[in-house]
Amino acid sequence: xxxxxxxxxxxxNYQKEETEEAAAAARRVSGCGRNCLNKCCIxxxxxxxxxxxxxxxxxxxxxxxxxxxxxPEPPVAFLDSLVLGEWEDRVQRGxxxxxxxxxxxxxxxxxxxxxxxxxxxxxxxxxxxEFRVDKVLQPFDGNKFNFTKVGQEEVLFQFEASEDGEVxxxxxxxxxxxxxxxxxxxxxxxxxxxxVLLIPRVLECLPQRIDRDSFLLAxxxxxxxxxxxxxxxxxxxxxxxxxxxxxxxxxxxxxxFPIEKAPTKKIISTGSGVKISELLNYxxxxxVFEGGNSxxxxxxxxxxxxxxxxxxxxxxxxxxxxxxxxxxxxxxxxAEKQALGEVSSELLDTQVNPAVWEISGHMVLKRKKDYExxxxxxxxxxxxxVSLSEERYQEVNALIxxxxxxxxxxxxxxxxxxxxxxxxxxxxxxxxxxINKNSCPAMVSGTPECLVLHSGSRYCGLMIRYCFYKLASxxxx
Amino acid sequence: xxxxLGLIEQSFNNRxxxxxxxxxxxxxxxxxxxxxxxSGHPIVFASRGFLKMSGFSRAEIIGxxxxxxxxxxxxxxxxxxxREAIREERPIEVNLLNYKKxxxxxxxxxxxxxxxxxxxxxxxxxxAVQVPIVSRKHMRNxxxxxxxxxxxxxxxxxxxxxxxxxxxxxxxxxxxxxxxLDSDDTGLEIEDSCEASDLxxxxxxxxxxxxxxxxxxxxxxxxxxxxxxxxxxxxxxFISSSLYISLGRIKQSFVLIDPHLPxxxxxxxxxxxxxxxxxxxxxxxxxxxxxxxxxxxxxxxxYQIKESIRTEQACTVRILNYRKDxxxxxxxxxxxxxxxxxxxxxxxxxxxxxxxxxNQDRHGLSLEMRxxxxxGAIKVAVRSLSMGAGPSKS
Numbered sequence: 001x002x003x004x005x006x007x008x009x010x011x012x013n014y015q016k017e018e019t020e021e022a023a024a025a026a027r028r029v030s031g032c033g034r035n036c037l038n039k040c041c042i043x044x045x046x047x048x049x050x051x052x053x054x055x056x057x058x059x060x061x062x063x064x065x066x067x068x069x070x071x072p073e074p075p076v077a078f079l080d081s082l083v084l085g086e087w088e089d090r091v092q093r094g095x096x097x098x099x100x101x102x103x104x105x106x107x108x109x110x111x112x113x114x115x116x117x118x119x120x121x122x123x124x125x126x127x128x129x130e131f132r133v134d135k136v137l138q139p140f141d142g143n144k145f146n147f148t149k150v151g152q153e154e155v156l157f158q159f160e161a162s163e164d165g166e167v168x169x170x171x172x173x174x175x176x177x178x179x180x181x182x183x184x185x186x187x188x189x190x191x192x193x194x195x196v197l198l199i200p201r202v203l204e205c206l207p208q209r210i211d212r213d214s215f216l217l218a219x220x221x222x223x224x225x226x227x228x229x230x231x232x233x234x235x236x237x238x239x240x241x242x243x244x245x246x247x248x249x250x251x252x253x254x255x256x257f258p259i260e261k262a263p264t265k266k267i268i269s270t271g272s273g274v275k276i277s278e279l280l281n282y283x284x285x286x287x288v289f290e291g292g293n294s295x296x297x298x299x300x301x302x303x304x305x306x307x308x309x310x311x312x313x314x315x316x317x318x319x320x321x322x323x324x325x326x327x328x329x330x331x332x333x334x335a336e337k338q339a340l341g342e343v344s345s346e347l348l349d350t351q352v353n354p355a356v357w358e359i360s361g362h363m364v365l366k367r368k369k370d371y372e373x374x375x376x377x378x379x380x381x382x383x384x385x386v387s388l389s390e391e392r393y394q395e396v397n398a399l400i401x402x403x404x405x406x407x408x409x410x411x412x413x414x415x416x417x418x419x420x421x422x423x424x425x426x427x428x429x430x431x432x433x434x435i436n437k438n439s440c441p442a443m444v445s446g447t448p449e450c451l452v453l454h455s456g457s458r459y460c461g462l463m464i465r466y467c468f469y470k471l472a473s474x475x476x477x
Numbered sequence: 478x479x480x481x482l483g484l485i486e487q488s489f490n491n492r493x494x495x496x497x498x499x500x501x502x503x504x505x506x507x508x509x510x511x512x513x514x515x516s517g518h519p520i521v522f523a524s525r526g527f528l529k530m531s532g533f534s535r536a537e538i539i540g541x542x543x544x545x546x547x548x549x550x551x552x553x554x555x556x557x558x559x560r561e562a563i564r565e566e567r568p569i570e571v572n573l574l575n576y577k578k579x580x581x582x583x584x585x586x587x588x589x590x591x592x593x594x595x596x597x598x599x600x601x602x603x604x605a606v607q608v609p610i611v612s613r614k615h616m617r618n619x620x621x622x623x624x625x626x627x628x629x630x631x632x633x634x635x636x637x638x639x640x641x642x643x644x645x646x647x648x649x650x651x652x653x654x655x656x657x658l659d660s661d662d663t664g665l666e667i668e669d670s671c672e673a674s675d676l677x678x679x680x681x682x683x684x685x686x687x688x689x690x691x692x693x694x695x696x697x698x699x700x701x702x703x704x705x706x707x708x709x710x711x712x713x714x715f716i717s718s719s720l721y722i723s724l725g726r727i728k729q730s731f732v733l734i735d736p737h738l739p740x741x742x743x744x745x746x747x748x749x750x751x752x753x754x755x756x757x758x759x760x761x762x763x764x765x766x767x768x769x770x771x772x773x774x775x776x777x778x779x780y781q782i783k784e785s786i787r788t789e790q791a792c793t794v795r796i797l798n799y800r801k802d803x804x805x806x807x808x809x810x811x812x813x814x815x816x817x818x819x820x821x822x823x824x825x826x827x828x829x830x831x832x833x834x835x836n837q838d839r840h841g842l843s844l845e846m847r848x849x850x851x852x853g854a855i856k857v858a859v860r861s862l863s864m865g866a867g868p869s870k871s
Contacts, residue, residue, distance in 0.1 A: 078842075084853030085846040088813075092791055092849075101816040101856055107865045115864065169841045193857050228557070229861070254723065254861030256561050264554070266669060290553060322553050 009122060009242055011187045011197065012150040013095065037148045037155070037202060042177060047155055049173035049181070050082060051162030052224045077226040078167065083184070084252075086156040087194050090186050095154060097121060100190045110376030112258035115362045118371035122189045122364060123351070133238045133335035136313050140207040146245035147185065147199045155185045156196065159221060167224075180204045182217055187249065191357060191364055195251035198232065206246040208237050210306040210318075216299040218248045222324035223295060229254040231321045233356035236306075238315030238335050240355035248320075249356075258361030259328055260321055264288050268401070268465045271408045272297035278397075279328070283383035284359050285393040286330035287400070295324065301404055302327050308403035314396060317356035330359055331396050334386040347382055354386040394470075401466045409459035481515070481540055488512040488521045492594075492601060492703060497695040498522075504691070506684035507531075508606045509543065513563070513718035516725030516748055517542055521602070530609060532578035543605065548576040552670070559589070564719040565865065566591060566600045570681070572610065572671050584610040586673035588681040592692055595702035600718040602692075602703075606684040608677045716745050723858035729851040731828040732766065733815070736786065740765050744824070753829060755801035766827065769808075771799035782812060786825055789814045791852075795832070807832035811848045815855055817863035826855045 014034060032040050090096065098121035105117040132138065140146070158181040162168045175181055180203030187195040198221055200206065200214040218232050232250045235241040264277035273293040279286045287305070292298030302318070309316045309331060319328040334354050337343050350370050352358055363379060365371045388396060489497060507526035511518055523538045531538075531546065538545075547556060551574045562569035573587040585607045592602040673681075689705045696703040716724075716733075724733075730749035734741050742763050751758060754769065761768070770779065778796045785792035791813040798808040809830045817823035828848045842850070 080854075081842060081847065081850035084857070085842065085848075085850030088849040088853040088856070089846070099816075101860055102820045104820045105818045105860070105864050113865075171841055171843065193860060194853065228560070229857075252857045252861070254857055255864055256557055260554070260557060291549070322557065326553050 009189050011189060012154055013188050014149050014151055015145045035152045036150060042175060045152055045175050046172045047175060048157035049170045050079060050157050051160050051168040052220055053165055053167050054161050079224045080227050083194060095188060096190060097188050101193060108374050108376055112261055112376060114258050114376055114379040116371055116374040117364045118368060119364045120366055123366055133339055136236050136238045136310050136315050137209055138207060138237055138244055140205050140244060145243060146205060147202050150185055155183050158183050177203060192251040192253050198248040198250060200246055208241045208244045208246050209310055210303055212300055212303045214246060215303040216296060218320060219295055219299045219324045222320045226323055228322050231319060234318040235355045236315050239317050239332050240353045267469050270301055270404060270462055274298050274301040283380045284330050284387040286328055289327040290325060300407060304403050304407035305329055305400045308400055312399055317359055319356050319360050331388050332386045333388055343385060347385060352382060359383060359386060405459045405462040408462055484515050485521045485540055492699060492701050493695040494698045500691045504687055506606060508604060508684060508688060511603045513600060514721050518722050546575040548582060550574055550582055566718055572673055584671040586610060586677050586681050588685060590685050592703045593707045595704050598707050604688050606681045608681045610671050610673050610677060720858060720862050727851050727854050729828055729847060731826055731851050733824045733826055735824055753831060769798040773797050785812060789822060813852045815859050817859050823859055826852055828852060
């Protein structure tokens with residue numbers, strides 16, 4: 001069992017050591033006096049409620065026949081105003097551990113413009129906690145810190161789908177304990193202004209794992225905020241999630257992230273119109289998802305990929321950018337390397353744990369020395385350690401595409417005859433010269449069953465296109 | 478919006494004599510000119526060539542932002558590149574997919590350049606030229622064109638050579654169909670990417686040159702010269718066009734004060750502030766806010782404000798202020814320090830709300846929340862936009 005010692009970031013003012021927690025719990029009678037979200041305090045609690053409109057079709061800039069009347073530039077969208085206003089309110093109430101706007105930040109000169117921040121206050125000096133990093137799926141543990149323990153003042157508002165298809169806002173709505181609401185809370189150790197946590201169905205105490213519903217909620221939030229500089233991120237366990245209670249993070253940064261600038265190469269389009277590309281010329285290998293006939297199609301495709309990774313115990317990070325229109329999926333292996341002692345001490349000394357923001361190109365540095373010496377080469381070198389190797393990455397992609405094709409097929413309907421055992425583990429296609437390491441799971445020599453091609457099946461279509469992409473890539477070398 | 482149209486007219490009248498419209502109309506090319514200092518970064522001029530190409534009328538375009546021509550197949554990364562070029566005030570040339578009024582998508586070479594004020598070095602306008610890409614030199618990103626050429630059949634040989642058995646006989650015919658299905662449900666046949674030819678690039682460069690020379694010429698006649706490159710360094714109190722664009726999205730009445738300049742002048746005033754107080758922008762920018770105070774303004778409150786600024790704290794006060802027409806109003810004033818990326822205070826933001834106006838906006842946000850959200854938006858804009866060490870090279 002792989003473990004590493006880490007000092008977790010404090011995200012709530014109520015975060016305590018697990019041992020202290022247990023002792024406190026033993027002493028507690030009724031009502032913990034902290035005004036938290038647990039049964040002890042939640043009855044009668046009220047929070048603002050933002051009900052978003054379920055827009056399934058992406059808002060098009062103009063219709064095909066004639067065009068929608070739109071304002072020249074959308075004013076700060078309502079959800080945006082709500083997040084900013086509530087966040088500034090908590091700033092003035094002194095709920096944050098430090099003023100993040102007083103932390104020096106700069107763009108490192110170079111091709112990509114990595115962003116470095118000097119933040120000495122973010123990591124508390126505490127006794128380090130043991131953290132298990134070799135299992136992406138771990139059951140929820142109520143004894144450990146989770147978001148039902150945050151004080152209600154740290155929660156900004158509830159975030160739910162509106163019943164009637166229109167945006168609704170209630171400045172003070174009761175919390176429906178039976179149908180646990182999803183909430184947005186502050187991160188008291190923010191990386192940037194507006195750093196919040198989106199916690200789907202907080203009272204259900206879901207462990208940190210993505211499912212279709214929760215991912216869709218995150219995507220709706222990105223779309224609703226309508227601000228390309230308000231991005232959401234997700235870290236799986238083993239990819240530097242600090243708390244095993246389902247949550248996404250978000251904050252404002254009115255600059256492009258390096259990862260957003262990286263060129264991409266299209267691999268395939270799915271049956272539901274989702275375009276999947278791979279990142280090129282970036283230290284971390286990953287996939288980019290765009291398009292889709294609807295927001296839900298895009299969401300389901302990405303969720304299916306995440307679920308596949310989870311089930312195969314591959315840690316990963318997700319960045320939702322461009323108002324939910326571009327999603328980056330990055331499998332990683334840094335924690336495992338760390339636990340096995342394979343990371344250089346030089347890199348370890350910076351104490352940068354490469355989670356989604358770091359991988360996207362935003363580095364928070366604790367030591368002045370690291371901040372002043374920050375360079376594009378250093379950043380690249382660190383992130384290169386995070387990436388899966390090319391070989392492993394191709395294997396993982398094959399798994400992902402298989403999962404997506406299955407999901408696509410299930411949605412697409414017209415799935416006809418039997419697909420042969422598409423062997424998920426790639427075998428080297430020795431028979432074909434053009435294919436060396438880039439083997440296709442669907443066209444495997446040596447297996448008794450081969451793909452029975454039936455154009456009615458989306459699964460086939462997608463897998464064939466994927467295989468051709470791989471073959472074409474191989475042939476161009 | 479009358480005031481917006483007024484601003485748009487002013488956009489040109491401030492810099493160029495009226496003949497500039499005719500001169501620009503004589504150019505055959507397709508281009509648009511936008512003004513970053515107007516809220517929304519709207520189009521202030523669209524050439525005849527552009528109207529013809531896009532199918533829109535002038536009235537449908539003037540005052541709107543360029544993103545109205547984007548659509549679902551427009552490449553998101555290209556949009557980001559354009560947005561960043563605007564933010565960094567630098568020229569850019571990209572291949573872009575836009576949509577006409579009737580909804581048809583088309584590829585064009587999009588070349589954008591800037592016009593700077595000669596004396597103050599500010600970016601006054603962005604000029605964008607659009608050259609439709611006629612040459613059908615398209616590339617499929619995978620480097621492989623499946624259907625027509627021999628490459629497809631060679632591939633098929635390899636693939637099916639490797640599968641030893643049980644391949645449906647009709648599958649070879651189906652294969653082409655499956656491959657061609659790039660799940661283009663919309664039925665619009667359009668390539669994923671497109672490359673402009675050298676001819677098209679030259680056309681664009683010439684067009685830009687022509688436009689710039691027209692603008693330069695007609696600015697000489699007003700004495701407020703412009704040029705195609707930044708000739709002088711912007712002075713103190715300079716607000717970049719990208720900060721203008723960001724601040725322009727904030728609908729509340731607010732001003733930015735620069736505490737480092739003598740007499741702490743206002744360096745930015747929002748449209749809503751001008752509407753509230755009745756002043757014009759050029760009457761207030763560069764002045765200290767004290768012109769808002771009058772006979773009955775409480776001096777203790779003024780002292781409170783001064784103290785908050787001195788101690789770098791946020792404060793909320795209720796103060797009697799005066800408009801240009803000398804009428805007074807109670808102002809719920811919220812002042813907050815605004816830091817830039819160095820972590821030091823760059824400005825103080827003062828957000829004003831007239832007491833007695835509707836307590837909640839149409840969404841239900843309290844006025845307090847609206848004030849705070851303005852502060853938050855200002856903080857994000859000032860901090861982020863000062864992070865750059867200079868434009869990154871990509």
